[in-house]
Amino acid sequence: MVEELTTYLPQDLSDLDTLMHELSATSFCNEELLKSALNDANVHVYVIREEGRIVATGTLCIKHTLEFAIADIESVVVASRCRGRGYGKELMRAMVEAAKSFQAHHIQLTSNPARVAANRLYQELGFELYETNCYKMKLL
Numbered sequence: 439m440v441e442e443l444t445t446y447l448p449q450d451l452s453d454l455d456t457l458m459h460e461l462s463a464t465s466f467c468n469e470e471l472l473k474s475a476l477n478d479a480n481v482h483v484y485v486i487r488e489e490g491r492i493v494a495t496g497t498l499c500i501k502h503t504l505e506f507a508i509a510d511i512e513s514v515v516v517a518s519r520c521r522g523r524g525y526g527k528e529l530m531r532a533m534v535e536a537a538k539s540f541q542a543h544h545i546q547l548t549s550n551p552a553r554v555a556a557n558r559l560y561q562e563l564g565f566e567l568y569e570t571n572c573y574k575m576k577l578l
Contacts, residue, residue, distance in 0.1 A: 440532040443483040443495075446472060450485075453492035461515040484532055486516075486525050493517040494525040498533045506543035509533075514547075514556065526559050534563070548572070 443450070451472055458465040475481045480501065486494040496514040500507055511533055516525045537545050547565065549556050561567075 439486055440484050440528055441487070442536075443485050444476060446476070449490075450492055454485075454495060457492065457495055457515045457517060458513065460518055461513060465513070482533075482536060484529055484536075486529060488520065493520045494529055496529045496533055498536055500537070500540045500542060507541055509537035509540065509542035509545040511545060511547040521555070526556065527563070530559065530563055 451467065451469055454467040454472065458467045475483055475497065480499060482498040482500075484496050484498065485492045494516040497512045499510040499512060501510065511530070514526065514529060534545065545565075546568075547560065549560060551557065
């Protein structure tokens with residue numbers, strides 16, 4: 439049921455933009471961002487469809503350091519009308535397996551504490567809360 443998106447139709451772009459708005463009021467997906475993601479060999483966009491429409495997505499990014507490869511999971515969201523069907527768990531398991539196939543040393547992700555169900559899912563899947571100083575610098 440989980441597929442890696444490699445090409446897209448206009449409806450796919452619209453579905454992804456709608457999902458990003460559900461993730462955060464300030465999040466969005468436009469054609470430039472989607473093309474950049476799909477053209478990057480280290481970025482893997484996974485989706486779940488219902489009746490041909492994308493209803494869940496997550497992005498796996500593989501980065502290589504001098505120490506090892508690290509997988510980052512980003513932008514995991516299930517359409518509100520489809521929550522409770524196991525799509526989030528299915529996406530996460532697919533991305534964990536993909537990270538293993540890319541020989542990632544570990545997977546990291548961040549999640550807003552207000553996303554209670556998502557945080558519970560990550561813990562259920564074996565992710566551990568990691569105490570660290572996380573810094574962010576806005577460039578745009």
